[in-house]
Structure formats: structure tokens, C-alpha cells
Amino acid sequence: MTDRPARPALSVPGIAYGGDYNPEQWPEETWAEDMRLMREAGVNLVSVGIFAWALLEPAEGAYDFTHLDRLLDLLHTHGIAADLATPTAAPPAWFFRAHPEALPVDQDGRRLWYGSRQTFCPSSPAYREAAVRIAGALGERYAGHPAVVMWHVHNEYGCHNLACYCDTSAAAFRDWLRERYDSLDTLNDAWGTAFWSQRLSDWDEVIPPRATGAQPNPAHLLDWRRFCSDELLSLYRAEREVLRAASPDLPATTNFMVMSGSDKLDYWRWAPESDVVSNDHYLMSPDPEAELDIALSGDLTRSMAGGPWFLMEHSTGAVNWQPVNRPKKPGELRRNALAHLAHGADGIAYFQWRQSRAGAEQWHSAMLPHAGTDSRIWRDVVELGADLRALAEVRGSTTPAEVAIVWDWNARWALELPGGPSEEVRFEDRVRAWYEPLWRAGVAVDFVLPDADLSAYRLVLVPSLYLVDDAGAVNLTGFAERGGTLAVGFHSGQVDENCRVRLGGYPGAFREALGVRADELRPLLPGETLPLSGGGTASLWTERLALAGATAVAWYTEGDLTGVPAVTRHTYGRGTTWYVATSPDPATLASLLTCVREEAGVAPVRAVPRGVEAVLRRSAAADYLFLIDHAGAGAEVTVAEDAVELLTGERAPGSVTLAPGGIAVVREPRRPSA
Numbered sequence: 001m002t003d004r005p006a007r008p009a010l011s012v013p014g015i016a017y018g019g020d021y022n023p024e025q026w027p028e029e030t031w032a033e034d035m036r037l038m039r040e041a042g043v044n045l046v047s048v049g050i051f052a053w054a055l056l057e058p059a060e061g062a063y064d065f066t067h068l069d070r071l072l073d074l075l076h077t078h079g080i081a082a083d084l085a086t087p088t089a090a091p092p093a094w095f096f097r098a099h100p101e102a103l104p105v106d107q108d109g110r111r112l113w114y115g116s117r118q119t120f121c122p123s124s125p126a127y128r129e130a131a132v133r134i135a136g137a138l139g140e141r142y143a144g145h146p147a148v149v150m151w152h153v154h155n156e157y158g159c160h161n162l163a164c165y166c167d168t169s170a171a172a173f174r175d176w177l178r179e180r181y182d183s184l185d186t187l188n189d190a191w192g193t194a195f196w197s198q199r200l201s202d203w204d205e206v207i208p209p210r211a212t213g214a215q216p217n218p219a220h221l222l223d224w225r226r227f228c229s230d231e232l233l234s235l236y237r238a239e240r241e242v243l244r245a246a247s248p249d250l251p252a253t254t255n256f257m258v259m260s261g262s263d264k265l266d267y268w269r270w271a272p273e274s275d276v277v278s279n280d281h282y283l284m285s286p287d288p289e290a291e292l293d294i295a296l297s298g299d300l301t302r303s304m305a306g307g308p309w310f311l312m313e314h315s316t317g318a319v320n321w322q323p324v325n326r327p328k329k330p331g332e333l334r335r336n337a338l339a340h341l342a343h344g345a346d347g348i349a350y351f352q353w354r355q356s357r358a359g360a361e362q363w364h365s366a367m368l369p370h371a372g373t374d375s376r377i378w379r380d381v382v383e384l385g386a387d388l389r390a391l392a393e394v395r396g397s398t399t400p401a402e403v404a405i406v407w408d409w410n411a412r413w414a415l416e417l418p419g420g421p422s423e424e425v426r427f428e429d430r431v432r433a434w435y436e437p438l439w440r441a442g443v444a445v446d447f448v449l450p451d452a453d454l455s456a457y458r459l460v461l462v463p464s465l466y467l468v469d470d471a472g473a474v475n476l477t478g479f480a481e482r483g484g485t486l487a488v489g490f491h492s493g494q495v496d497e498n499c500r501v502r503l504g505g506y507p508g509a510f511r512e513a514l515g516v517r518a519d520e521l522r523p524l525l526p527g528e529t530l531p532l533s534g535g536g537t538a539s540l541w542t543e544r545l546a547l548a549g550a551t552a553v554a555w556y557t558e559g560d561l562t563g564v565p566a567v568t569r570h571t572y573g574r575g576t577t578w579y580v581a582t583s584p585d586p587a588t589l590a591s592l593l594t595c596v597r598e599e600a601g602v603a604p605v606r607a608v609p610r611g612v613e614a615v616l617r618r619s620a621a622a623d624y625l626f627l628i629d630h631a632g633a634g635a636e637v638t639v640a641e642d643a644v645e646l647l648t649g650e651r652a653p654g655s656v657t658l659a660p661g662g663i664a665v666v667r668e669p670r671r672p673s674a
Helices: 030-041 066-079 093-098 124-143 167-180 182-189 219-244 267-273 291-307 332-342 378-392 407-415 426-443 470-481 508-514 584-597
Strands: 016-021 047-049 083-086 146-152 276-278 309-313 345-350 402-408 445-448 459-462 483-488 516-521 529-530 537-539 543-547 553-554 565-572 575-580 612-618 622-629 633-639 655-658 664-669
Touching: 016 030, 016 309, 016 378, 030 066, 030 378, 047 066, 047 345, 066 083, 083 622, 083 655, 093 124, 124 219, 146 470, 167 219, 167 309, 167 407, 182 219, 219 267, 219 378, 219 407, 291 309, 291 332, 291 426, 291 445, 291 612, 332 378, 332 612, 332 622, 332 664, 402 426, 407 426, 407 575, 426 584, 459 584, 470 483, 470 565, 483 508, 508 516, 508 565, 508 575, 516 565, 516 575, 543 565, 612 633, 622 633, 622 655, 655 664
Parallel strands: 016 047, 016 345, 047 083, 083 146, 276 309, 309 345, 402 445, 402 459, 459 483, 483 575
Antiparallel strands: 516 543, 529 537, 553 565, 565 575, 612 622, 622 664, 633 655
């Protein structure tokens, strides 16, 4: 978990609850009804102004804050706090008429047009100037307003305009590279430009990875991804700084998307820049186990935040941007929201408060749907508000974990570049496959960078780390050498930070610590499997692996690799290392990881039936055990004799009963030995 310096905190008492509020879409006479219904639902925080740039600045430099003045005063009168946004995710038409050069250019050289959101070049000086100017005007006017408790900078950076390939972006990319590399010779070496006669003799020859006729240079692509993330981060910092200057005691945030489009930005670099780490999460309709995605997303966000975080957006039902947008099942709205809370959220918010009747997101669900208050969604929203009030004391509690999973955006980008051994190998799939058995068992997990402090953990898992620099490799192997348990997945440690292959055999940086060496990678075709000793099957990947001190735990029993190790175990220093050189079927992988974690001395937070999620949050005085029945079968779970179930307020001496599809949050006083 990341250690973060002290920052201004969100001052809303209890669990924050609400959503994006866009009253500019509606006649002002609806505002009074909004206030009444927000109070009925238990809403105590709304995000305002996110897409209001054209309203607030109808012409360049001409501000009109009368609408926002009335809105913020009304919210304060009704006891509802405001997360005031800078509206810079959607520049108005007048801006692009004045600055057409700020429109983005795609990889094929086509200029894109306004008429949507986030259609601006992240490197545009005109855009940066306009964005900082309106952020400064908002900061100056509302820094002392009693309704405003947090600044919401922009909205979903990089969601639609991660990269622009124009000449302005090319110049900014060159400046970024000059900062990273001390000379053009160093850049040529890092990128391996001797291949295909790509050597650069002048900085002006460096361009973005625009569309070409053949496969691009992987190191060029990787640095471009890093640049794009950093360029957007610089925009966030610029807006945040003018707001911080106006109100140093107010926290600032911007909403991440660590799972939805999570390959876009390096959020490990972004998280320390946010006073409150916020995330958006949306379920994917085809996912039969979306609850797993919620848990993984929550744990990843909590790890980057170094503690509690804020769920800035999710949906009450259907979204509007998937091929088929299904609503949530009965009870799912409540289970989803409280699962986010279980995994560290101290605020639960939706897009949006009132469902739009016009515009691109008119079919996106909301807290107050088209059908109004006579609807299942509205009743669920009111019920959830009551739940969150009952759980107010959970705020600020943390999640103790003895297992860490390595997650690195640089490694993800590098793995999924074109030209690798198999396009079927995807970073998020590998991490999810290893996370799932731990989640099902009720084992708490932190996510970490390769070079993180690992002293708090018994077990570190590395499902996929294709790229790792020397410092990260030494840190991970040193963890095992000092007595920890390290498990590494296939195709890890293969390249350095510049995508240069580590020579001498696979798996590169981890060969010695794992006690193995492979001389050939043998990815499998889609649908192809090989049987493993002891039962189970291998798919996706194999290697011609030889033991170099390790012991084979499982091996292939058919084909050219008969007898070749597939899973190995090695004593390294005072610790243990495991290598999983293939993708075992889910049951086999779950059994293996159970063996690994039990050997490492890691136990679940509570024994529960399959289909029941068990998550622990801990404060100085109490443990809060969240129990969520995703299977719909109900369950009886053992708890402390002096436990209290917070949602009902009733004592639960010794056990708690979960109704089918139900939820319990049990407070157990901490013992001195805990």
C-alpha cells in the first residue's frame, strides 16, 4: 500500500453519498424538487459544474456565475455539500472557433472536430491557458463558499483524447524525451534504432508513432504512452495549483478509471497528486461475475490511495455506451455499492442525479430515473442512503493485508505492444486470474509497484510483469531472499524499462531467484491445451523450461514438452519462490495458489461458503466484517460473541444470518492481541 503525505481531507461527515448534479439541463423550477428528493434519499454531496463551461464562460473571458451562485447557495441552505468541478473536459464551441489548432489529430493525420467532449489536444497552449484561466476564476470566486468542500478537477482525463498526433504534440514529445534522456545517442540506444535503419540524427526527426506501413518500434510506442500520461497529468497539476493557491485547505481530486479503460494512464504517478483519490467504475454487461471486477478495482484504488478513497461515478442500472446496456438485477445496486465500501470507499456517488432527457447520455441510468420516484431504482437509492447512514462509523477504517499483487502500467503497456509472442496474453486477464482465488477465499490483497516497500507482506504475487527495471527486479527477489514467499507468472522479467530483452534465457530478471531457465517460449494456439501431472490442463502458454536448483511441482504429460516442468518451487535465501510457467485451468490455479498462500502463513479473514464475499475493514477500536452473498443462497457465518450487525443495529452473538442475496456488516470490537 502506498504511503501518502498528509493532504486536506473531505469534510463531509460519515459516508459521502450523491452523484453528478447537472441542473443546467433542467428548468430552474425543478431545483426545489431536487433538494427535497436529495434529502429524502440521504444525499449529502453532489458534484456540480462538470460540463458547464459554455454556461459559465459564454464568450472568451466573459464569465457569468449567476446560475452557479444560486445553485451553491441552494445546496448550502439544504445541507448538501458541493464537489465543485472545473468544466474543462468539454470546451465550448467558441473556444474551437477561436483556436482550431487546439483540435486533436488522430494517428492517421485526421483533424477531429468539436461536438462531443474531450476533443482537445492535451499539448495545446491555447487549451491549457483557457483551462487554467477558468479554474482560477472558479477558485477566486468560490474558495470561501460554505457549500464547497472539494475541487473536482476536469473529468476522466484521457477517456477520449489520450493522444494527439499533431505537430504541437510532436514538439512536446521531443521536450519530454530530452528530459528523460540526456542525449540523442542515449535515446537511440534505448530505442534500439539500429534496427530497420531508424537511427535519429536530429531531435527534430523524432515524431509521434503515427500510422506507418509496418510494425512500429516498441520502445518508441512505450515512451509515447508514458508521455501521453504525463502530458495529461501536467494539465491536472496546472489546474490544481491555481485552485490550491486560492484555497489551500480544500482537497482536490480528479476521477480515475482504473478498470474502465485502465490501460490509458499510469495512475501510480497520478495518485500522489490527488488529495482524495477518486475512481469511476462501471460494470460490463457481458461479465457474468462483475462483483469480482468491483473488488479488484476497489483494492487497486485503495492501494494507490494508501487507504480510503472516493467512488466518484458508478451506475444505478444500465449505462449508455456498451453494445447492449442491461439494467442491474434486483438487489444488485445495493450489493455493488456496499462492495465498493467494503473495499475501501468512503464515498459512494453515481453518474448522475437526474437521468437526462436529451443528449448523448440520455439512456444512462441515474439516481432519479425517467420513471421518477415510482420506480425500483428510486426505492433502491433511498434504501442505500439509509444503509450508508447506518455505516457512518466505518469511514476512515483501513484494510490489513498480508498479500501483495504487483500491478505496473509500464509492464502492461509493454506486454500488449504489437509483435510479442502471443496477442492472447493480456495483462488484466492474468492479474484477474490470480486475484480471483484470493478474493473467493476472503484473503485481503494490496496492489503494489515492483519497487514498493514489501516488508508488511508474507506473500507477493507477480502474475504478469513482462517489463521490469533492475531496481524492481532486485526488490522483488530480495523480498524472497529475506524470507518472503514470491510467486511469479510466465513471461515476466523478460525486458528492461526500454523493452530491451534480457539475454541469457528466460524468465530474464527472475531466472536466478526462481532457480529455472528456459531457452524457448512456446505459446499455445487459442483452444489448445496440454494435460498436467496431478490433473488439470495448461493453456495459452508453455516454455521449454529446465531446472536450475528449483523442484518441479507440476509438469506436462503429453506432446513435445512431456516431462518438462510447468510449475516449480525453489528455496531462495531464507524464502521461497514459485514459477508458474503456463496458464493452468482455474481450478488448478486456485488449488496451487491456496497451497502457496497457506505455506506462506496467510489465512482468510473468515471462513464463508462459496459465493459469499468476506472483506475486513479495521479501525483502532473495531473490525468491520462485510459479508455479501453474491450466490443468492444465503449463509450463516460465525462472528464474535459481542458483535453487532450495523445495518439493522441488532446484536449478533456468535453468528450472523445472511438472507439470499443479502448483506451484513458486522462490528467486532478489537482485542488487545489483534
